[in-house]
Amino acid sequence: MRTAIATVCLSGTLEDKLDACAAAGFDGVEIFENDLIASPSRPEDVAARCADLGLSIDLYQPFRDADLVTDDRFADTLRRAGHKFALMERLGARLLLVCSNVATATIDDDDLAAEQLSALGDAATGHGIRLAYEALAWGRYVNDYRRAHRIVELAGHPAVGTCLDSFHILSRGHDPAAIAGFDPERIFFLQLADAPALGMDVLSWSRHHRVFPGEGDLPVVALFDAVVASGYAGPVSLEIFNDVFRQSETRRTAVAGLRSLIALADTTAGHRAAATRTPGAGDVRPDRVGLTALPAVTPPTALGFAEVKTSGNDHLERVLRQLGFGYVGTHQSKPVTLWQQGDARIVINAQDAASADPLISALGVDVRRPIDAADRAHRLLAEAVPRTQRVDEEALTAVRAPDGTEIFFCQSGTAPAWAAEFHHDGRSEGEHPGLGIRRIDHVNLVQPWQHIDEARLFYPSALGLTRWPTLDVAGPTGLVQSQVMSSDDASVRVVLNVNPRVGGDAPSASRPEHIALACDDIVLAARAACAAGIVLLPIPQNYYDDLQARFGLDEKTVAQLRELNVCYDRDEHGEFLHFYTETIGELYLEVLERRGDYRGFGAADAPVRMAAQFALSRAPAAAT
Amino acid sequence: MRTAIATVCLSGTLEDKLDACAAAGFDGVEIFENDLIASPSRPEDVAARCADLGLSIDLYQPFRDADLVTDDRFADTLRRAGHKFALMERLGARLLLVCSNVATATIDDDDLAAEQLSALGDAATGHGIRLAYEALAWGRYVNDYRRAHRIVELAGHPAVGTCLDSFHILSRGHDPAAIAGFDPERIFFLQLADAPALGMDVLSWSRHHRVFPGEGDLPVVALFDAVVASGYAGPVSLEIFNDVFRQSETRRTAVAGLRSLIALADTTAGHRAAATRTPGAGDVRPDRVGLTALPAVTPPTALGFAEVKTSGNDHLERVLRQLGFGYVGTHQSKPVTLWQQGDARIVINAQDAASADPLISALGVDVRRPIDAADRAHRLLAEAVPRTQRVDEEALTAVRAPDGTEIFFCQSGTAPAWAAEFHHDGRSEGEHPGLGIRRIDHVNLVQPWQHIDEARLFYPSALGLTRWPTLDVAGPTGLVQSQVMSSDDASVRVVLNVNPRVGGDAPSASRPEHIALACDDIVLAARAACAAGIVLLPIPQNYYDDLQARFGLDEKTVAQLRELNVCYDRDEHGEFLHFYTETIGELYLEVLERRGDYRGFGAADAPVRMAAQFALSRAPAAAT
Structure with a gap:
């Protein structure tokens, strides 16, 4: 491909x-006229x-208002096209995108469209140029790819073919299945976009x-499957x-x-067929990325740990103890400590920490085959996290999520090998009865708004997670x-929050991330935590x-919840009870109990939480 | 009102x-439930x-999913409402907004809706509370204000009335005219929003x-007129x-x-009638703002000057000379100089300038009655610009536009009185044949994205300008x-540009503002400017x-334009030719010639200009 x-x-x-297209590894580009x-x-x-x-110029675009016009206007179409053909020769571009007419079309007639495209094709042929005709979703008369293709077939001109654009097709809810039956020699170009x-x-x-593709909600995979089924072997753009x-x-x-194209090729059932097909057109070169099947995604089985970066924060350690976490030990070669309760592990990392304010810096994702998972993520162009370890230490592989969080792939299992590298320093600990916390339920990460679309593809493609509908x-x-x-x-659940784009005179507010911990009994846990101060x-x-x-x-019941500052939500599947610790730097902890099959996150309570955090962030004295 | x-x-x-509502001067508030x-x-x-x-609580809102439900569900409606009535008593709120049912309605029957609202009204009456029933635009069955009002009339309950919301009415394209015929005693509340x-x-x-209201495109004025015609005398919220x-x-x-309400009251023909009507309900208090007719807007006749702030910039002065501007003089009491060509005046102000980089700090808007214009702007809550002048100097009044630009109201006329305060210092000037520049054609101001909506109302309401459709x-x-x-x-033309919300790793670029100068002959002007270096x-x-x-x-023709770096646009009314100077700090100048009745601004050329400016901003050496 x-x-x-x-x-x-x-x-x-x-x-x-x-430069960026070449550096990323694309084979070719479409030159957009305004850029030139x-x-x-x-x-x-x-x-x-x-x-x-090493980039081919696969398409020059767009050419507008060509077809379904009066003879007078068509003379101008040919005049304008002449300028563009001359330009394309200088550019070495051999395919021109012709959009179905939006503005100047006045005649609703397939035969005329075919005739005018043929005439344009005749003119193009003299320059060694071909035309890819595309139905814009808002074309005056031609706004369905099936009609555009019928016109191309009517034209029957060697220099006139179809351009398929997934957005124009899927945004109108058109079924892409008909593409599978198209003559692949008549499909001159394929443009993909999701939304x-x-x-x-x-x-x-x-x-x-x-x-x-893959960052939105359109069925791009189904469309791509249909294109592959047709036998199309041209560029995927x-x-x-x-x-x-x-x-x-x-x-x-x-x-x-x-x-997104690597993930698409991996997702679509037809990608192997496409990859092995003999190229049809003479100017098709082998792709440089070498798109091949990726290692299968290995479904994650747990959030094995969450790592918090801080140069040192007694407050955080105190809160962990108050929540019943025990100090497990300090890493043998790094300024890193491990805290645990049940299967909930929190790592506090002082390496290269810029501030005492804690922030979530890494997640351990337990998978059955860490090496495959890391290989898959690397081949999905995830950035590798450089990491040093001693020869006697567990080799963990990590990649960077779009927001910079390090994702470690760990071996599924209750006793992680890396935990053995933490040694108790013998400090007096007292009793750790625990609060019945069992595991990390989810982690909430604040996302830069520029990178949320990347994240929407990263977590599903690299970790096999499913995206839920977004919520404001x-x-x-x-x-x-x-x-x-x-x-x-x-x-494994990760909640990504995109904060408002703040600027100018907007009020500031801390927008903390959090680690949510599942417990057996929220009332017992809250009482014990309060007893611990x-x-x-x-x-x-x-x-x-x-x-x-x-x-x-x-x-x-309400009186009990109120006494303990426990929030409550319910849906048709079950109940959700949870409390929040005070905020420590940019972090807070949440303890929750899920009853029945409640799968949500208490979103109705979030505005109340945020208001309380905001008020405290302005009056820090009141928080202590 | x-x-x-x-x-x-x-x-x-x-x-x-x-606090903010009271400080602004509102008479009352609607308490939104989530805020409480x-x-x-x-x-x-x-x-x-x-x-x-001094704020009345005019409404508590919203109460959802009340009506058109089964008996079972309606029992829950009453149970929930009981809690809210008790709360409202504690709050001292006497009117509850009841939204037409979106989620749980299953029975499409006006009689049932009236019956259920009456039952709810009975329950409310015991608490001294009334209900304002509103048709949400996306209500399951009731989504037209006329139907909601019919149901209210069917109910015929003293505690049940209509809430009108301009968005819900106008967003669906419903004609608000029927409101004029409503019994004003049945309209319990009016909510206004534009979009x-x-x-x-x-x-x-x-x-x-x-x-x-007034910041968007909906016909809110027509709706308000209909409400006033009905005799409604309640709060406008x-x-x-x-x-x-x-x-x-x-x-x-x-x-x-x-x-926005002051401007609306001024705009609508009916506002006087509303202001003089005797309040009907007992709890209506006189308004605190004292909404009365504003001085009529006096249409501006010219941009008399543009002021540029800089702590001193030889480059700017050189460019002005190269464009044929002459130095008129220095202000008698301030570090300010005046430059002129034809009726185009540029003031360079070094007072309190933070930087040598010039930026547009003020505009002189010529009007026939400056005192009225300033009074009108002040009463529209525009911020006054504090200004000191000697007793022998022209008293100019200025207000701050939403982006901070100072708007001076000057007396229309060819010889502004304030210009006499500038005295030539006798420095050697040489010849100033000029380039045929006649006037300031328009000024382009960069807007903070937080304040563009304010600006959309400010310029029309304070200066009588008309908004064009926005363009990307x-x-x-x-x-x-x-x-x-x-x-x-x-x-008088002002172009407001809202730049992308930049953040994170976005590439930086200078985003200059500009002053555009109209000349007689763009080719002569460009040649003369080039000859001047x-x-x-x-x-x-x-x-x-x-x-x-x-x-x-x-x-x-094209060769001539190319030689002089002149851009060209054309529409059905005429032609537009223009060139840009290099960028000086955050400012550049544009010289243009309008031929025929071309009224645009060469928007098609803007991407080319921005790309050239961006490239130069990264390679400043190439710009000199």
Whole structure:
């Protein structure tokens, strides 16, 4: 499978974009006209640069308002096309994208469209150029890929073929199955884009919210399967209009794009067939990435540990003890300590810590075959985490999640080998009866808004987690977008929170991350923690009044929850009870009890929590 | 007219919100349930705080899923309502918003709705509470205000009335005219919200994109006129769900909200009738703002000057000379100089300048009655600009636009009185033949994204400018949203640009503002400027190749434009030719010629300009 990407996907100058495409490992590019027009490089220079970088120019685009026009207007179509053909010759581009007419079409007639495309094809042939005709989702008359392809077949011109674009097809809810029956020689080009499910007009959706395949909600895999089934062997190209990509770091976006194609090729059942097919067209070169099957995703079985980075924080250690965690030991070669209760392990790492304020720096994900999992993640272009260890120490492999969190792949099992590297220093510990905490239920990570789309693909493709629908949570300083990622059996859950884009005179607020710990009995745990002197986040009386109204809980139950600052949620599957510790730097801990088959996270309580945290962040004296 | 605002419009804690509402000058508030639930203040404390602040609690909201349900479910409606009535008594709130049922309604029957509302009304009456029934735009069965009002009339219960919400009515395109015929005693509450024209599902539109009246595109004035015609004399309340407001500075948003009501009252023909009507309900108090007619807007006749702030910049002065500006003089009492050509005046102000990099700090807007214009702006809550002047100097009044730019109201006329305060210091000037520059055509100001909605109301309400539809311009580091504001005769034009919200690892780029100067003959002006040694922004050859393709210009014309780095646009009304100077700090100058009745700004050229500026900003050596 040969990979390509449209320059419009990326930020920066045309030169920046080409460099980034090559550095990421794409085989080719689509040159977006506006990028060329704004570039000081002559077309010949661009061609030379692409050649130097090993990039083919697979498409020049777009050419608009070509077809279904009056004779007068069509004369102008040919005049304009003549300029573009001359330009493309200088550029060495041999395929032009012709969009179905949006603005100037006045005649609704397939025969005329075929006739005009043929005439345009005749003109193109003289320049060694071919035309890929695409149905825009908002084309005046032609807005269905099946109709566009019928027109191409009617034209029957060797230089006129179809361009398929997954967004234009899937955004209108069109079934891509018909593609499988297309003559692959008539499919000149394939553009892929995904998009989140948004209820908005297709044009705005397309112009601002496209994302890379797998980052959105469209059935791109089904479409790609149909294309592969047709026998198409041309480039698979990304064409993403996205407001965030336009302002993000160019090379990083390019890598994310290629990752999406690697993941797609791995996901789709047909990718092997495509990879082994003999290329049809003469100018198809072998792909440079060598897309082959990745090691199968090995479903994670647990969050084996969470690592917190701090240069040293007595407050955190005190809270851990108050929650019944025991100090296991200090690492034999690093300034790292291990704390444990049940299967919940928290590692406190002082290596290279910039601050005493704790933050979540790494997660241990238990998998059955760590080496395969790491290999898979690396081949999905995840950044490797450099790590030193002594020869007698467990070799752990880690990659960086899009937000920078290190993900360690650990061997599933109750007694992790690496834990043996921690040695108790003999300090006096007293009793650790524990609070009945069993495991890490989930971890909540704050995401930079620039990278949430990457994260939406990373966790499913690298860790086999499933994305839930996103949820907006109203905090006192803005809406927080919450994205749950969960393994199918809910043994590994990560909640990604995208905070509002703050700037200017917006009020500041701490936006802490947290580690949530599952326990057997929330009331016992809360009582024991309070007996140990813990300071919990105070939940307002008004919240408990509302609990009664919402759920009809009896007064005694509500009084108990209120006394212990325990929050409550319920759905048709079960109940959820939880309390929050005070905030320590950028971190807090949550203890929870799930009853029945409740699978949520108490989202209704999050605004109350955030308001309480916000108020305390402005009056720190009141928190102690 | 009594004014109110829902606490959900604002950021921060409930306590912050109440303080901000009172400080802005609102008469009352709607307490949004989630704000109360998240507050540590008891309802009695909130009531006391409101009383101290002089705020009435005009509404408690929302109560959901009440009506069109089975008997079983309705029993739960009454149970839940009982809790809320008790709470409202503690809060001293006497009106509850009942939303038409979205989630649990299963019976489509007006009679049942009326019956259930009556039963709820009976229960409310015992607590001295009334119910305002509102048709949500996405209500399961009731989603039209006319149907909701029919149900209220069917109920015929003294404690059951209608709540009108402009968003729910206008977002569905419903004609508000029927409101004028409603019995005003049956309208219990009025909520106003505007919204930009967006093609998206009504729920998302409502939850994220509402704005204050006048900041959006909905016909709120027509609706308000109908409400006033009905004889309604209750509070006029703002209920805005807006992602940006949620994260903006609380007090500033509250002031913007009250401004929108002042502007609305001024706009609508019916406001006098409403102001003089005798209040019907016993708890209606006179409004504290004293909404009365504002001085009529006096249409601006010219941008009399643009002021640039810099601690001193030889480069800027050199460019002005190269463009044919003459030094007029230095201010008699301030470190300020005046430069002029035709009626284009540029003031360079070194007072309190933080940097040598020039930025646009003030605009002179010529109006026929400056005192009235300033009075109008002040009464629209525009911030006054403190200004010192000697007794013998012209008293100019200025207000601050939402982005901080100072707007001076100057007397229309060709010889501004304040110009006499500038005295030539006798320095040698040489000849100033000029370049045929006549006037300031427009000024382009970069807007903080938090304040663009305010600006959308400020320029029309304070200066009488008309908003054009917004436009997205693709720059190399993100989309720029461009908003033109123009007087009807185009004598005053301001272009507001909202730059992408940059953060994290996004590439940095200078995003300059500019002053655009209209000249008689762009070719003569460009030649003369070049002869004077000016450095223009280089426009790529590829742009000119495309010009030929787009417009069919002849080669000689294109060659001339290319030689002079002049850009070209054309529409059905005329032509637009313009060139850009190099960037000086955060500023550049544009010289343009309008031919025929072209009214645009060459938006198609903006991406090319931005790419060239971006490339130069990274390679400053190349710019000199």
